[in-house]
Amino acid sequence: MKKLLFFIALLLPTGKAMSQQHNTSKDYVVPDDSLVQKNLHKWQGLKFGLFMHWGTYSQWGVVESWSICPEDEGWTQRRGPYGATYNGYKKAYENLQTTFNPTKFNPEKWVTAAKYAGMKYVVFTTKHHDGFSMFDTKQTDYKVTSTKTPFSTNPRSNVAKEVFGAFSKENFMIGAYFSKPDWHTEYYWWPYFPPKDRNVNYDPAKYPERWQKFKDFTFNQIQELMTDYGKVDILWLDGGWVRPKNTIDPAVDWQRTIPYDQDIDMAKIAKAARIKQPGLIVVDRTVAGQYENYTTPEQQVPDAPLDHPWESCITMGNSWSYVPGDHYKSANEIVTLLVKIVSRGGNLLMNIGPGPDGDWDPVAYSRLKQIGDWMKINGEGIYSSDAIAPYSEGNTYYTKAGNSVYAFVLAPKDQDDVVLPEKVALHLAGKSKVKKISLLGIKAKVKYTLGEGVINITIPSSLQTQSGLKQAAVFKIQY
Structure with missing residues (x-):
């Protein structure tokens, strides 16, 4: 005892x-x-x-x-x-x-x-x-x-x-x-x-x-x-x-x-x-x-x-x-x-x-x-990446590896399932040189437009809450 x-x-x-x-x-x-x-x-x-x-x-x-x-x-x-x-x-x-x-x-x-x-x-x-x-x-x-x-x-x-x-x-x-x-x-x-x-x-x-x-x-x-x-x-x-x-x-x-x-x-x-x-x-x-x-x-x-x-x-x-x-x-x-x-x-x-x-x-x-x-x-x-401005904005964080920039959209706090908004705005330099944007882990094509100083990504309703992605969704922007 x-x-x-x-x-x-x-x-x-x-x-x-x-x-x-x-x-x-x-x-x-x-x-x-x-x-x-x-x-x-x-x-x-x-x-x-x-x-x-x-x-x-x-x-x-x-x-x-x-x-x-x-x-x-x-x-x-x-x-x-x-x-x-x-x-x-x-x-x-x-x-x-x-x-x-x-x-x-x-x-x-x-x-x-x-x-x-x-x-x-x-x-x-x-x-x-x-x-x-x-x-x-x-x-x-x-x-x-x-x-x-x-x-x-x-x-x-x-x-x-x-x-x-x-x-x-x-x-x-x-x-x-x-x-x-x-x-x-x-x-x-x-x-x-x-x-x-x-x-x-x-x-x-x-x-x-x-x-x-x-x-x-x-x-x-x-x-x-x-x-x-x-x-x-x-x-x-x-x-x-x-x-x-x-x-x-x-x-x-x-x-x-x-x-x-x-x-x-x-x-x-x-x-x-x-x-x-x-x-x-x-x-x-x-x-x-x-x-x-x-x-x-x-x-x-x-x-x-x-x-x-x-x-x-x-x-x-x-x-x-x-x-x-x-x-x-x-x-x-x-x-x-x-x-x-x-x-x-x-x-x-x-x-x-x-x-x-x-x-x-x-x-x-x-x-x-x-x-x-x-x-x-x-x-x-993640690996062999560098920091890149603006580093983060809101719930989105950036890294750069090779000729690509990665935008990490975090899941809501205290849950694992990613919830994506209808529009994702990425304020990145060199937008005119963008060749392709993809969502890692998802085969569907990503639609986007290039505005003044911003990349606007449109998320289909089917992906907003049903992507199956966990913890953080990652957009790959290839230049």
């Missing part, structure tokens, strides 16, 4: 996805490395990726890592019988390692679903802030392959390697999420002092030898990922408070709270990583410069196109990590997000949190199936 009450307590909203931690950097710097530029261009054409937050915390169904952070924020609250004291909770949390045994882990099943949905790259959490490594690191025993972890006896226990290998076989670009802060190692949260907040709990300038050990620890773990895990295309670094103090933006609330210089020598890390993985895209989130090769607005869509490579990372459910009974976005909401983001020149990285058994919620598979059905018809307007 005690365990049952604890589980119920954990269902309180501790796993809500938070977005206020990751502003978009003001100043983008084009990377010097031509191979990085080439890979960035390739990545920008993929448009749709899969994100996965997974660790021992999935057993409790709580927010990833943050409940062991001693800050009084909504996402750091400790629940259940262990939450009465900080030390008691942290000990119980870290003891989750001894029960983590996701026997249903089957990355090929994820690959099949993601590929059908039209996803083209994957970013997986090799280590979150709590420090538990989902790969066979030699730097710590707090890892999935430790003998302390029941899953270590499984032949697929090196989870990150298995995930990367399975997705690589289907030609996905591979991204390794890695947390710069590590709340388990004594070199970041030194047991001599209690942790005060998310930051290092000692002054690195006062204890430079200890900080150097943390830098070495971080460097060595990233080198392992770059050496032993096949082709890695993206190093996705989280925990933007670990940064040189001279990069702090005082206009950003959370950056003003960073008390110390936490420079981990990104130049050294990136150089060594790119020796192993030439052309590696490095995403040092919110730290503008040579090592933030694209920006990552979190849980939001920019109002207008950005002038550099970018990706919105957004949860399919309400939470980044697995929460029992989580509410998943509808296929309509997901397609709408994808269309809006792509119309502004960005990529959508959609997160699904695997559960403690090693599988996704069945709802996630259902959503990916629906998205894949839509992409089979309309994907040509």
